[in-house]
Amino acid sequence: MTTVRALLEIPELRLRLRTGAGRLGCAVSRIYVTELPDPSRYVSAGEVVLTGLLWWREPGDAEPFVAALDRAGVAALAASGADTGGIPPDVVQACTRHRIPLLEVPADLSFAVITERVVLELAAARGREPSAARKRLLAAATEDISLPALMRQGAVELGAPCWVLSATGRVVAGPADPPDDLAGQVEHVVPGRDLTVHDGCALIPVGGSFAVPWLLAVGHPEPGELAGELADLVRLARARTDQVRRMAARPAEPLLHALADGGPVTDAVAAAGLPEDSEIRVLLARAPDDGPDLAAEVLAELLAEARPVVGVVGEDACALIAGPGNWMRVAAEGLARADRLMSWSGFRLGSGGPAGVDGLHGAMQEARHAVELAARRGGRIELVAGEDLAVHQLLAAGAPDELRRSVRERVLGPLLAYDAAQGTDLVHSVRVYLECSSSPTAAARALHVHVNTLRYRITRASELLGVDLNDFVTQVDVYLALQVTV
Structure with a gap:
């Protein structure tokens, strides 16, 4: 059994205990990376939660985050203060109140190294030395964190082509020119089953409680135990990818605040990485019972091919997309395919624009009215494009x-x-x-x-x-x- 104390004793990790000495004997089941302000949907008992504290903005932010970890029964919180000038005092205080061990991660230590070392420690504690093939997969996952590199190594070790699929049908990573029906394989996945085989292809759920699930597809009906190990590594890679996405979204926050408050947007558009001379479409999403962070995660997955700027505006998630494309149709098709594998209760999406920088506030208002109209409908998934609304519908939707x-x-x-x-x-x-x-x-x-x-x-x-x-x-x-x- 691996305990929190055992992780502290791994010399190459150089973890430092800040609080929680009384619970160092807690058993560790796995490691999970998150930057969500409210991780309660995704954490479970026995996990070591690894975070770069991107969710922390000001004193008071720590209490709801740490309280969610306490309710879930996590084993410890491992935090890096590289982006916050050290671990904020209220994080330490919240962990002390909830008696959760807080492990400080050295600023120069990558999360990839930590996850690899913890996974190896857990495997050794279960009494099985990782095989040579598994060690090679772990090396690929840490030396090159890209999913394409992991899929290449996975194909070598499994002797069959490997792809990562989103539940929306998007091919996330894998060999070029996948089979024509690969995206459609998602529709044959049996929810809750560890392995689905269809038409000679094995489909394995990638762990982690993400809003939109991912699947590992292996071009062989009997992929073997190593395929499950590969799926676990894809989960870790996805967590790192999600962390990078959240960090990349930070420059867009002034633009999202300006759109929410009616402030000037010209300078903020450039800072967000959007071309100033492009038409921009605004999409607002709402998950009534699950909050804007989950809605933002769904938006980012649905529109990944558009490389959107995604963030939170008030109670809604917001995506800004530059250039042409019928992204409402793309979202509708992705949601229809993924719905049976989703765990959230409902989703509303409205769009505005496209518009130039001068008309961006108007596009935001149009999207807001569209999502309000979608919210008043009763289906599990509702999408309303602002451009399809008549004037009287826009006026009615915008009224208090x-x-x-x-x-x-x-x-x-x-x-x-x-x-x-x-x-x-x-x-x-x-x-x-x-x-x-x-x-x-x-x-x-x-x-x-x-x-x-x-x-x-x-x-x-x-x-x-x-x-x-x-x-x-x-x-x-x-x-x-x-x-x-x-």
């Missing part, structure tokens, strides 16, 4: 909830009350009548009633509302009120 309720009640109240009391549906008849350009003949045909019946319903609705439903201005008011959902 209290104003929406007030407008709906003021304009339609008597009609809604009558339908509720009488069991009728005059509201629907009025909607169809207006959508048929106030043509009684067309509306009657759409409702499958006689035209005189339709005329009676419109007359009765006019009486209840106290308005003339043949008046154009009144029709606009009523139709806008009909678009409001609360």
Whole structure:
């Protein structure tokens, strides 16, 4: 059994205990890398959580992070203060309060070296010396952290081509010119199964509680135990890749803040790495029960081929994409393919633009209205492109909830009350009548009633509302009120 004390005694790691001496006997099950402010969805008992403290911005940030580790029952927190000028005092204090061992990682020690050494220690403690093939895979994972290099070495050791697939169907890494049906293999994965074999290809889930799962695909129906080891190394590589992505997103934070607050964006666009002369599309995502960090992770995975700038704006995740491309279609196809393997409860996506730098605020507003409209729909996954919305839909989506309720009640109240009391549906008849350009003949045909019946319903609705439903201005008011959902 490997304990926290055993990790402290590995000389090449040079870990220093900052607090938590009373729990050095805790057993270690594995190592997990994260930079999420709230890692509660992804950590589990016995893990050593490794972090570069990218989530820490100010005093007070440590308590929710460390509390999540405590609830999960992690064995220890290993932190590098290379980017924060040392481990912040409130991180030490939070670990002390929650009695979690805090191991300080030397600033000059890479996470790749730590993960390799801990994995080897865990293997040795389980009573099995890593094979020569596994040692070569570990060397490839640490000497060259790129997934393509790991897949090349994996293919050599397994004697079969290897690819990493996203649950969206995207080929993340592997040999060029993959089989035409490789992306479609994702649809045959059995959720919860350690191995799925389809059409001569083995599909192995990559560990880790990521929002969008990855899979290791091996071009052999019986890949052997080493394939599982390779999948574990892909998990570690993904964690490092995710850490790099979060670090790369930091220069974009001023731009995201400017878009959220309505501030100037010209200088911030260049700092974020977006071309100033390009059309930019804005996508906003919302995961109602899981928060903006998970939504940002999903966005980054769905749109990986676009190399988006991804961050958090308020309660939403935001992606900025320069250049052409139907990225809402790409997102829709990826979500449809990955949905059955997802663990989150719902996802809403809205888009705005494309627009130049001068129109970026407008594109953000359009995306915000689109995601608000998507949020008012009831499906597990809802996508609304701002460019597909009519003006009246944008106006209705942008209104505050209290104003929406007030407008709906003021304009339609008597009609809604009558339908509720009488069991009728005059509201629907009025909607169809207006959508048929106030043509009684067309509306009657759409409702499958006689035209005189339709005329009676419109007359009765006019009486209840106290308005003339043949008046154009009144029709606009009523139709806008009909678009409001609360």
